[in-house]
Amino acid sequence: MTGNSSVHSKGACRVCGGTVEEFLDLGSQPISQAFLEPRATEKEFTFPLTIGRCASCMMVQLLHDVPRHLMFHREYPFHSSSSQAMQAYFADVARTLLRTELTDDDPFIVEIGCNDGIMLGTIKDAGVRHLGFEPSGGVADEARAAGVRVRGDFFEEGTAKEVCAAEGTADVIYSANTLCHIPYLDSVMRGVDALLGPNGVFVFEDPYLGDVVTKTSFDQIYDEHFYLWSAESVRATAARFGFELVDVLRLSAHGGEVRFTLARAGTRTPAPAVAELLAEEQQRGLSELATLRRFAANVNGIRDDLVRVLTDLRAQGRRVVGYGATAKSATVLNYCGIGPELVEFVCDTTLEKHGKLTPGQHIPIRPPAAFADPYPDYALLFAWNHAEEIMAKEPAFTEAGGRWLLYVPDVHVV
Numbered sequence: 001m002t003g004n005s006s007v008h009s010k011g012a013c014r015v016c017g018g019t020v021e022e023f024l025d026l027g028s029q030p031i032s033q034a035f036l037e038p039r040a041t042e043k044e045f046t047f048p049l050t051i052g053r054c055a056s057c058m059m060v061q062l063l064h065d066v067p068r069h070l071m072f073h074r075e076y077p078f079h080s081s082s083s084q085a086m087q088a089y090f091a092d093v094a095r096t097l098l099r100t101e102l103t104d105d106d107p108f109i110v111e112i113g114c115n116d117g118i119m120l121g122t123i124k125d126a127g128v129r130h131l132g133f134e135p136s137g138g139v140a141d142e143a144r145a146a147g148v149r150v151r152g153d154f155f156e157e158g159t160a161k162e163v164c165a166a167e168g169t170a171d172v173i174y175s176a177n178t179l180c181h182i183p184y185l186d187s188v189m190r191g192v193d194a195l196l197g198p199n200g201v202f203v204f205e206d207p208y209l210g211d212v213v214t215k216t217s218f219d220q221i222y223d224e225h226f227y228l229w230s231a232e233s234v235r236a237t238a239a240r241f242g243f244e245l246v247d248v249l250r251l252s253a254h255g256g257e258v259r260f261t262l263a264r265a266g267t268r269t270p271a272p273a274v275a276e277l278l279a280e281e282q283q284r285g286l287s288e289l290a291t292l293r294r295f296a297a298n299v300n301g302i303r304d305d306l307v308r309v310l311t312d313l314r315a316q317g318r319r320v321v322g323y324g325a326t327a328k329s330a331t332v333l334n335y336c337g338i339g340p341e342l343v344e345f346v347c348d349t350t351l352e353k354h355g356k357l358t359p360g361q362h363i364p365i366r367p368p369a370a371f372a373d374p375y376p377d378y379a380l381l382f383a384w385n386h387a388e389e390i391m392a393k394e395p396a397f398t399e400a401g402g403r404w405l406l407y408v409p410d411v412h413v414v
Contacts, residue, residue, distance in 0.1 A: 011052065011063045014183050014226075015237050018056025022063055023289060024221070024296040025050045026335045030359035031070055032222040032327035038355075041362055045070060049331070051221055051228075057236040058287040060209055060228040062221075065183040085389050087118060089253060090176070094122035101172045101201060102128050110163065110170045110195060112155040112188070112204075113178030117143030124148050131163060156184065160191030169197035177254065180206040180227045189241040192262075202243065202262040209233075210286055211256025215409040218299040218335075219328035219382075220255065229258065231277040232287055238262050247271040255385035255408070303336045305411040310342040310380075319376040320405070322346035323390065324383030325353050325365045332382065332407065334360040343380055347371040375400045384408050 011020045029049040036044065050063045102109060107128055114120050114132025116139045123130045124147050132148055133155040134140040140150045153159045164170075173196055182188055192202050207220045209228040220228070227233075235245040246268045247261035258277075285291045313320055322329065325348035332338070338361060345364040348354070353365045371379070375397050381387060381404050391404065391414075398404075404414040 013054035020052040022052040023292040032330035035356040059233040090119040112175035117148035156187040157190040160195040175204040205259040208258040329382035
């Protein structure tokens with residue numbers, strides 16, 4: 001499969017109804033987390049992965065969305081707590097919210113997409129009233145088993161109003177790596193409006209367009225990541241629903257994110273960081289089509305370089321395996337047309353993925369023990385955003401002469 005950044009299509013913005021013009025086509029893609037049984041590859045769902053920018057509100061978004069029940073369900077395989085670094089990170093997030101926002105008598109926090117309870121566990125341990133929304137039943141059950149209160153629904157206007165009627169307004173509504181998954185943002189924002197208290201805050205963090213463009217991390221674009229936020233597009237969206245962007249915080253998590261804080265318009269003084277990030281985006285022309293088309297050209301270059309390197313390595317008789325069967329890897333493998341003839345297998349720590357095949361290109365997924373039996377010559381690191389943690393865990397690989405192959409911000413060997 002090949003991408004095409006020279007053919008442009010247009011659609012209607014899911015936020016404001018404006019015109020969305022495509023700037024990158026990543027080809028036909030499967031559901032990124034649909035890891036397949038070896039005998040179940042014939043009826044694989046695919047969709048066109050194209051992304052564009054709204055000329056009115058500057059929101060960068062996919063032009064096609066996947067039905068939500070195909071992505072988020074009982075067998076959803078992503079577990080936030082699988083990374084020790086993420087466990088520490090979300091414990092710190094919870095402590096920050098407890099210290100700064102959940103300070104009144106009987107405070108209440110609602111999380112959109114609580115996964116296995118990685119953040120709300122610390123809130124629960126502090127004795128604070130909480131509720132997580134999590135429609136993916138398997139990870140929701142894990143959160144419940146840990147004592148976290150979970151509602152097995154999608155967060156939208158109707159479900160938010162039901163919670164408000166039963167439990168009152170929330171002091172904090174929080175979401176991490178979830179809001180960008182939801183095309184029907186209007187219903188979510190109306191739900192926030194219905195559930196959030198008059199002085200409350202809506203805090204969400206997701207991949208940041210600025211980091212994606214700077215790092216050419218095109219694998220952040222996949223079915224679940226419907227939106228790529230900028231401060232400009234968040235500010236415009238917030239204003240449409242009576243909210244104001246009052247704080248931003250740059251984060252290193254997941255390859256570069258921003259934590260955005262919204263409050264009801266006029267209730268809080270925006271932090272200086274908001275104006276600073278908006279000015280930075282304007283100076284670099286982050287939302288301009290010319291900038292985004294240069295990004296697309298860089299993506300095409302990475303594809304060509306990566307395929308050439310892998311082809312050369314295999315021609316030399318070198319063994320290459322993948323490390324981390326991530327959702328991001330689906331975009332890379334399918335956009336570049338990388339199959340088992342170039343990458344022998346992908347190792348991953350998630351038990352549910354073992355013995356299955358990667359979406360689209362059908363590369364076998366094996367447990368971590370296979371990585372060292374014997375070590376390959378090169379490991380293509382799909383989980384590049386956890387590179388430091390992973391490389392520290394695998395010193396024997398490099399001691400045996402193994403090399404890490406990365407493609408962000410360009411194709412290079414470590």
